[in-house]
Amino acid sequence: MKRIFYGFCLALISSVLCKVASVGAETNFPTFSDVAKDAGITLMNMHGGAAKDYIVEANGNGAAFFDYNKDGKLDVLIVNGSTLEHYKNGGDPLVALYRNDGDRFTDVTASAGLQTRGWGMGVCVADYDNDGYSDFYVTAYGPNALFHNNGDGTFSDVTSAARVGDTHWSTGCAFGDYDRDGDVDLYVANYVAFSEKTVAARGKSNLCRYMGADVFCGPIGLIGEADVLYRNNGNGTFTDVTLAAGIKDPNYYGFAVVFNDFDNDGWPDIYVANDSQPNLLFRNKRNGTFEEVGLVSGTALSESGRAQSGMGVATGDYDGNGYLDIFVTNFAGDTNTLYKNLGNMLFVDSTVAAGLGEIALPYLGWGTSLSDLDNDGWLDIFVANGHVYPQVDSLNVGQRYLQRKELYRNLGDGKFQEIARDVSADFLIGKSARGSAIGDYDNDGDLDILTVNLNDRPSLYRNDGGNGKHWIAFKLEGTRSNRDAIGARVEIEAGGRKQISEVRSGGNYLSQDDMRIHFGLGEARRVDRVRIRWPNGNIEELGNFEADRYVTIREGGK
């Protein structure tokens, strides 16, 4: 159904699209079409004025793919910002919730009781109270908010009762069960202390310039805000344990955060991408505390020891060595960075060697994923781009405000090839994209991509043809572990190859990917073995699954 056939293409679609479809076919990679408008996802993003006079207007929003009504289909939540003018009067709608009705999405924000206003930034999803329904946390410029899923299609704002209403300017967030006690804890990345009263507007300070043009001030020169770790008390409330848990964030400008087990010891570690400052990697010491090992592990800086401008984070085992690698998106004029995990908490910057260097220089990356978009069993890289300075357009310096997407195909030998031009005309349309979420919203076995575009409507890139190869996906349900099984490690063996993945909340850029674990299987028609390490450390071995289906696995069950 999703294939674009030549005849149809020649008749109805422009020659450009035809070319894309045909080249996509030649490269044997699926094609992507922006179907957001037809699908009914049309929220106009509000995030400051066009000139971007202040930094708060530039960083944009994220989105989530999650199944809030448990009907087996991914719904969409999009976080919205505001403007300085509107914010003085309470701001704009914080989120928009779209219910997936199969053929279309329906805006159910109002009926779901989600009419809160403010200046939203990002979102992360988890069933924090293990009642079987997915809740979500929204970060904001201003107070953050935790929304409890009432199980009847509505949500309640429980921020105050849960004691997670951080009032700093928060950006990324992620849930993870760092103490393996069966409920998910919450990490909130904070950015800078910003006030219109204390930060000079664009053009009012000769220090705030980019290549000679007046631009907004910051983040360099502004005071950073420290991140926060909340422990889930198991009774609907959380406790700020940042200091007790050893989360020593030197007030870096935090953006994206993700819980993952990077050293394969069964305990979730935390990685934080920071803007203009070193990234942080907190190794879980298995006693409720963490040790910051970013520098020692090689994940804090670039290959030459330079702090970059970390925006988004993707994790995944791109080279199939059994360890989760880290990909961080960065500022224009710099490369994104691929940290290859060598084991023993040692990483090496493999950006250039992997073919991800020079080609990315003109782009300013945000949302990103390491996911198998063509189901060949190797993780590809998607990057949503967009500059922060509209003024860059007048400079003629090889960078544009509205930028295209990047799509890197994993060649399976440690290298990537950029193929966006070959697989999607819509990827080439300039947008100021920010957060992105990856998920199979139409349940056809291939991964689709949702992006939030600054001061614009969102894009929903439908994957057409990704299911030409085999695949399998798992929905895990914790019983003794947290209900969403966040942190569970799944290892499969199929076609003679092993692959790993983890159930993950947060990551990307201010966004939440589909929590179901998806594996491309290439030509393999079945999975020979499945090994699940649940978040509490219990291991289950299962075997013999037919390919091309979603499988729900309950902890301790069949």
Added chain:
Amino acid sequence: MRKQGKSRRRATRAMLLLLVISCASPIHFAAFQTSLASALEELNKGNVFEGINKLKLTLRETPQPQAYFYLSGIYTRMGRYDMAFRYLSSALQDNPSQAAYYDQLGLIRRYEGCRVEAMAAFNQALKLGMKNEEATLWRHIGDTHVDLLELDTAIDAFRNALRLRPEDAGTHLALGRIYLDRNDPATALAELRTALEIAPAVDGFHAALGRAYRATGDSESAIAILTKGIERDPADQESRYILAQTLLAVGRLKEGRQVLDDYQQLQERITQTNTRFEAGVERAEAGDLAEAEKMLQEALKLAPRYAPALQTLGTVLLDRANVEPALELFRQSLAVNPLNSETYFNMGAAYLRLGNLNEALEMTQKALVIDDEDARHYTQLAEIYSRLSKADQSRSALQKATELTSRPRDRQRERYRSEARRRDDTATVQQICSGPPSP
């Protein structure tokens, strides 16, 4: 920032080389007036302050485009691009067909971040013909293409530079870096080895070569060259970080962690110094001079030769009426940076408070040698002359001050913030690394 600082230094070296060439040429030398030659001699001896002074005296006698041009080069080096541009504009007005002036204009524009305008100026220089200095111009063009992310054209420009001057280590280094970033470590290695043969002491060379060796899988050579780099320049944090990562990757964990510890300690000192310095400036601006003094003292404990902290603490002490200790700090600041007009101005103010009018006059005049566009300098001069009972000179200075204040571009100097503005990270690292912290 570090890279920018290095290119600035390289540009300055090229500039001074140009001066040497000009002086060495008998034909040119004969054409210069004696005073101009004398100024150039001072510059070539490294007496930049005296060189500026003599160039300005020369200009008072007979305005010459060459003198404006040299002044422009010096102010570019000092990071005072506004003044550099002003002098260059005068040079261009007198001689609009001199290619070297457009090359200089390109440099100023590039350092200001205006890369497109820089490229236009370089192209104009190319059109007019740079003769013996065309290789330098191509190098500048290549650097600007790198800034603009146009790496293919950058390579072409660097190749042009090397065709004209094959022995330019800096250009080989620039090419090596591009090839490294293009995942062509073998070609990078060839370029960097050539650079090594030509000039083993080029800045940034060891880190780049270490990266290249590492990328080709020759970890032992990488470790050797990076270790050499750190021995040569203990402030070379880039080499230190790459060395640590290389050691860790080959399993020499203990050594790798030790090097990383060193790296981290130095980074920590830099961060702490900056944090305390910033906090000191902030407290001073808020009027809490006691706390500002404390913060700045702490910064200086970590980095005793950190000129911005020396200068700002001196200003704070002066404002707290601790004149003698302030003077001592200004002297130390001048020892590190003898071209800071703010320090001379403050020393003048300190001597004025002590009633040492001759010293006050000397220092204020020195401030004016460096910066004759700051109204405060003339106001202070007027006061000194007044107390020396030189009414005419006082009136004249005051008039000049008023004239400058009324100019649209005159901006009120920020008393404590000026050093924070002036500071760049290269200077921070070098000055912090240049000595151990105080006990």
